[in-house]
Amino acid sequence: MSKGAGPGPDSDTADEAVRGTCDDASICKRFAVSSGYWKDPYIQYFVRQAKERKAPEINRGYYARVQGVNLLLNAFLRKTECNCQIINLGAGLDTTFWRLKDENLLPKKYFEVDFPAIVARKLYNIKSKPPLSKPIMETHSGESLLLDAHSLDSARYSIIGADLRNLKDMEEKLKKMSMDPQLPTLLVSECVLVYMTPEQSASLLQWATNTFPTAMLINYEQVNMMDRFGQIMVENLQRRQCNLAGVDTCQSLQSQTERFLSTGWESADAWNMMNVYSNLPQEDVMRIEKLEFLDEKELLEQLLLHYCISWATKDSLGLGLAGITF
């Protein structure tokens, strides 16, 4: 990445810590998957199994996060009848492409963006593990696949190494991989924007509305960060050299929706994860609640109150995107 894109002289160290969050997320997801919270046959090929158990409240938090994002993502695919593209921003080791392929729900094209170092690792796994590469090859027809150290372009799946704070470079790379601004576009940012300053994430959100006439963005991240519990979360991350540069946008559900409305989105909503959890299919919630005994109910509630899913739409084609909700 270009050094100038970071917040200061320590930007390389800061970015390295941000890149490290990618492992945290995937290791926690893998642990929850291996404990039966949801099915993901692909995550095992990207990260090792955690050495230590994760607490039940962490597993339930990840369950709510993954199911919540999937629920809105699937609703977008239904509204557009898969005649759309998805761009996963800061995708890390996310496995959604492989899930959608298995469920016959692939969009016309699925893009992923992350720092080049993360993309290189992801590509290494894809290249060396047939369960990951086969679905990409199966959906690829015609010309030979374009592959280098920091990108791959196939008919239905593309991954690029780029910095989300360098929009010109990112856009150029996406265009090279046949991103089509006229297609209904779903952007996903799961625990990503919080690592950028409010100005940098606002530029990204504005770029999206300037580029795509019909779009939705799903964002998962912290909220209510100004209270005591929120401050402890910030301090814990800082101790690991990880600075939440975007924490000011995570004050409230209102600050989360306002960031969309001030960057050209037509509609926006934000729910804390407590609310999301209560609105997930309750049969499955009852199933996962039986998996492990939860001692710390209050801690789970606090955790869920300090994360949210926010989403926004812009709908030039009149597909009814503003109606998507839990």
Ligand SMILES: C[S@@+](CC[C@H](N)C(=O)[O-])C[C@H]1O[C@@H](n2cnc3c(N)ncnc32)[C@H](O)[C@@H]1O
């Ligand atoms: C907490 S991880 C989440 C990964 C994935 N979205 C998930 O939820 O499993 C944050 C990801 O965002 C990426 N990221 C953060 N800032 C970025 C930037 N400026 N440019 C590219 N990627 C970035 C990190 O490298 C990391 O993979």
